[in-house]
Amino acid sequence: MSLEAAARAWLSWLSALTLGQIWAALCNPPDTPWKTALVVGAFIWTAPEYYGKFKAWRRGRKRVKFVYPMPKEAASTWHGEVIPNPDLFAHTRNPALLPSNASGEYITCYDPSSGEHIETRRLPSADDIARQVARADAAQPKWARTTFAQRASVLRSIKAWILRDMDSIVAVACRDTGKTRVDAVFGEILTTLAKIDWLVKNGEKVLKPERRALSLLLAHKISEVHYEPLGTVLACVSWNYSFHNALSPILAALMAGDAIVVKCSEQVAWSSDWFLGGVKACLRACGHNADIVQLAVCLPSVAETLTTNPTIKHVTFIGSEPVGRKVAAAAASILAGTTIELGGKDPAFILPSADMKFFASTWMRGAFQSAGQNCIGVELFLVPRVRQEEFIDLLLPRVKALRVGTDVGALISHAPIARLERLVKDAEASGARILAGGAQYIHPDKTQGAYFAPTLVADVSLDMEIAREELFAPVMTVVPYDDIDEALAKLRAGRFGLGGSVYGASRKECMHVAQSLQCGMVSLNDFGVFYLNQDMPFGGVKASGYGRFAGPEGLRGLCYPKAVIEDRFFSLIRTSIPAPVDFPLPAGDKPWIFLRGLVFFAYGAGVARVKGLLDVIRMAVA
Numbered sequence: 001m002s003l004e005a006a007a008r009a010w011l012s013w014l015s016a017l018t019l020g021q022i023w024a025a026l027c028n029p030p031d032t033p034w035k036t037a038l039v040v041g042a043f044i045w046t047a048p049e050y051y052g053k054f055k056a057w058r059r060g061r062k063r064v065k066f067v068y069p070m071p072k073e074a075a076s077t078w079h080g081e082v083i084p085n086p087d088l089f090a091h092t093r094n095p096a097l098l099p100s101n102a103s104g105e106y107i108t109c110y111d112p113s114s115g116e117h118i119e120t121r122r123l124p125s126a127d128d129i130a131r132q133v134a135r136a137d138a139a140q141p142k143w144a145r146t147t148f149a150q151r152a153s154v155l156r157s158i159k160a161w162i163l164r165d166m167d168s169i170v171a172v173a174c175r176d177t178g179k180t181r182v183d184a185v186f187g188e189i190l191t192t193l194a195k196i197d198w199l200v201k202n203g204e205k206v207l208k209p210e211r212r213a214l215s216l217l218l219a220h221k222i223s224e225v226h227y228e229p230l231g232t233v234l235a236c237v238s239w240n241y242s243f244h245n246a247l248s249p250i251l252a253a254l255m256a257g258d259a260i261v262v263k264c265s266e267q268v269a270w271s272s273d274w275f276l277g278g279v280k281a282c283l284r285a286c287g288h289n290a291d292i293v294q295l296a297v298c299l300p301s302v303a304e305t306l307t308t309n310p311t312i313k314h315v316t317f318i319g320s321e322p323v324g325r326k327v328a329a330a331a332a333s334i335l336a337g338t339t340i341e342l343g344g345k346d347p348a349f350i351l352p353s354a355d356m357k358f359f360a361s362t363w364m365r366g367a368f369q370s371a372g373q374n375c376i377g378v379e380l381f382l383v384p385r386v387r388q389e390e391f392i393d394l395l396l397p398r399v400k401a402l403r404v405g406t407d408v409g410a411l412i413s414h415a416p417i418a419r420l421e422r423l424v425k426d427a428e429a430s431g432a433r434i435l436a437g438g439a440q441y442i443h444p445d446k447t448q449g450a451y452f453a454p455t456l457v458a459d460v461s462l463d464m465e466i467a468r469e470e471l472f473a474p475v476m477t478v479v480p481y482d483d484i485d486e487a488l489a490k491l492r493a494g495r496f497g498l499g500g501s502v503y504g505a506s507r508k509e510c511m512h513v514a515q516s517l518q519c520g521m522v523s524l525n526d527f528g529v530f531y532l533n534q535d536m537p538f539g540g541v542k543a544s545g546y547g548r549f550a551g552p553e554g555l556r557g558l559c560y561p562k563a564v565i566e567d568r569f570f571s572l573i574r575t576s577i578p579a580p581v582d583f584p585l586p587a588g589d590k591p592w593i594f595l596r597g598l599v600f601f602a603y604g605a606g607v608a609r610v611k612g613l614l615d616v617i618r619m620a621v622a
Contacts, residue, residue, distance in 0.1 A: 064157045066285035068278045070168035073118050073270075074175050080116035082448050083108070087413060088266055091120050105299065109270040113178035113410035115448025118270050123298055126305040132294040133261055137232040137311050139291035140259035144229045146288070148204035151255050157282050158251070159196045162189065169275070173243045176271035178410030178450065183370045188243040191531060195248055195550070198534035203255040206552045207559065217602050220575070222568050227559035229257030230313040230337075234306065236327060238318045239265035239412055240373045240472075246275050249316050250293055252549065256558040258313075259292040263306055265319075267412050269297040310334045314558060317341065318375075321543055339547030339557060341539055343470040344498030347380040347491055348527070349513050351484070351504030352387065359503050359525070360394050363476075366501070366527040368402065368454060371409045372474040376499040376521070376528045379471055380462075382487055385480035392435065392458055392478065399436045399476060402454040405443055408474050411450040420452055420473050427466040433458045437475070462490045470496070488516045498540035501527050518542065580619045594619035 072078055083090045083097070090108040091097040097108055097120045104125070109118040124132070162169060170184040179187075209224040235249035246262050253260035264272035272295060280290035296306055300323075307315060307330035315331040317324050321342045331338045348366060350356070366378035383391045402408050411417065417440045424438040437455030455475040460467050462479060471477075481487035497519040502510045504525070514522040520540040521530040530536050537548035548554050567574055580586060580594035597615025600608045 062153045063160045064285045066281050068281045074171040082115045083117050086110045086115040107266050112450045114446040126302045129296050133311050135291040136259040136294045139289040143292045144257040152200045154286050155196050172271045176268045180409045187241045192244045194534045199255045206555050220568050223565045226562045228562050232259045233314040234261050234312045235316040236263040239267040242268035242271045261294045263296040340545035342545040344375050345379045345496040346499045348378045349382045349502045352384045353505035354503040362527050367476040368474050373472050381478045388480045399454050399456045404441050404451050414450045423466045427464050432460045492518050495543040497542040498544035
C-alpha cells in the first residue's frame with residue numbers, strides 16, 4: 001500500500017470513530033504514546049465535523065415567532081348576514097352580496113352551521129393561476145438548497161404558531177366548515193402536530209443518501225440512492241379538514257425541498273386563504289421566499305389548466321372518485337406522478353367476542369366524528385346477528401342523546417341532504433329499520449344551517465345502496481352477519497378499500513379478519529389511529545385510490561430517486577477494463593474464456609467458482 005493510501009485509510013478510520021468512542025479513550029488514556037497520539041488525532045480530526053453537526057442541530061431547533069392576527073369573522077361574537085338557502089353561488093341570486101366594483105367570477109363564502117355570509121371572493125383566472133405556479137417554480141431552486149436544519153426550523157416555527165394560536169386556528173376552521181371545536185382539535189390540530197413532529201425527527205433520516213447492497217463484482221464500489229426534490233408539486237385537497245388537509249402536503253413538500261401549489265376546495269376558500277397566509281408569514285419571518293407556497297382557489301374549468309400545467313411534477317389529490325379519475329388523467333398527460341386518495345366505506349368488523357360496552361364510545365366517535373365527514377370514519381358496523389339487538393340497545397340511546405350543533409356539527413352544505421334522505425328511505429323500503437334520525441335537522445336557532453340528524457339504521461344488507469355508496473354523514477349503519485368468512489367475502493367484493501377496524505378478544509381472530517380485508521390500513525380494537533402515527537403510509541386500494549402520503553413512502557414520493565455509484569477508495573482503486581476484453585478485442589478465444597470464467601467466479605459455486613477464478617487469472621496475465 002502506498003503512503004497516500006495508508007494516510008487515506010487512517011483518516012477514514014478516524015472519521016468512523018464515534019464521539020462516544022473518542023470520549024471513552026480520553027477518559028481512559030492508552031498505555032502507549034502512539035495510541036495516545038492516535039486518539040488525540042482522532043479528536044482533532046473529528047471535532048470540526050461534530051461541531052458542525054452541533055450547529056446544525058441548534059439551527060434546526062430554532063423557532064421564529066411571528067404575529068398573525070385572527071380574522072374578525074372567526075370571533076365568537078361576530079355575526080354576518082344570514083343567507084336564505086346558502087350555497088357557493090348565493091351572490092347570483094342576491095347581488096347585494098357582491099362588492100360594488102365586482103368583475104369576473106366570484107364564490108360566496110358562508111358558515112354552513114348558520115348560513116351567515118363571510119365574504120364574496122373573486123376567483124383568479126387561468127392566467128392568474130399560471131403566474132402563481134411560475135412564481136412558486138422560480139422560488140423553488142433556492143429553497144431546494146436549504147439545509148434540513150433550516151427546513152426543520154420553519155416547521156418548528158409553524159408548530160409554535162399552532163400551539164400559540166390554536167384557539168384562532170380552531171375558530172377559523174369551525175367558521176368555514178361548521179364543525180365543532182372538539183372535532184377541530186381531533187382532526188385539525190392533533191394530526192397536524194403529529195405530522196410536524198414526525199417530519200422534524202425523521203425527515204432528514206428518510207431523505208439522506210441511502211446505501212444499497214453490492215455484488216461481488218462491485219465490491220470496490222459504493223452505491224447510494226439520493227432523494228432529490230421534484231421541483232413544484234400540486235396538492236388538490238378536500239374540505240373536510242380545511243387546516244390539516246392544506247398544511248399536511250405543504251409540510252411534506254417543504255421538508256422534501258419542493259415548492260407547492262395547494263388547490264383547496266371552493267367550500268373552504270376563506271379559511272384556506274388564512275391558513276396559508278400563516279404559513280407564508282412564517283416563511284418570511286424565517287427569512288425565506290414565501291412564493292414557494294401558493295394557494296389556488298378555482299372552479300373545475302380553471303382547475304383543469306392547473307392539473308395539466310407542465311411545470312407541475314407531482315399531484316396529490318384528496319376527494320371523490322369521479323374527480324380523482326379526471327385528475328389522474330390530466331396528470332398523465334404531463335407525465336406527472338400522482339397520489340390519489342378517494343372515498344371510503346370503512347367497516348368496523350365486530351367479532352362475537354368483542355366487549356361492546358367497552359368499545360361503544362370508540363364506535364360513537366368513529367361514526368359521528370366531524371358529522372361523519374371523515375374519509376376514515378366508520379361507515380359500516382358489521383355485527384354478529386345474535387348480538388345486533390345488544391348493539392342497538394347500547395348505542396341507540398347515545399345516538400338519540402347527541403345534540404346537533406354541540407356534539408355533531410353541520411354538513412359542509414345543504415347539497416348532500418336530499419341524497420342522504422333518499423338513501424335512507426330506499427334502505428327502509430328494502431327492509432332496513434330506521435331507529436333514529438334519517439332526515440334533515442332544522443336547528444331552532446340556526447334555521448339556515450346544513451344539519452342532518454344523527455341516524456342509526458339497522459338490518460342493513462351489503463347489497464343495499466346505503467351500504468355500497470359513501471355517505472360522508474352522521475349515519476351509523478348496522479349490518480348483521482351470520483358467518484365471519486362469508487361477511488369478509490362480501491366486503492372484499494365491494495368497491496372501496498381505504499381503511500377498516502376489527503374488534504374482538506382474540507388477537508388471532510382479529511388478525512385473521514385484518515389480513516382478509518382488502519384495504520390500505522387497519523386498526524385492531526381502535527378506530528383510525530393509523531393516521532395519528534405519521535410514520536405509517538396513508539392510502540387505499542381499489543376505488544379508494546392508490547399511492548401513499550405520510551410516512552417514509554409519502555415523503556420520498558415528493559422526490560425522485562437518483563442512483564449514484566462511485567469507487568470505494570476514490571482515485572486509489574479505480575475500475576479498469578481488463579486486457580482480454582479491451583477494444584480492439586484480442587484474437588482467439590481469450591475474451592470468451594475470460595468472461596466465462598468471470599461469470600462462474602461471480603455467480604457459480606464450489607469447483608466451478610474456483611475454476612472460473614483460475615480462468616480469469618490465466619487470461620488476465622496471458
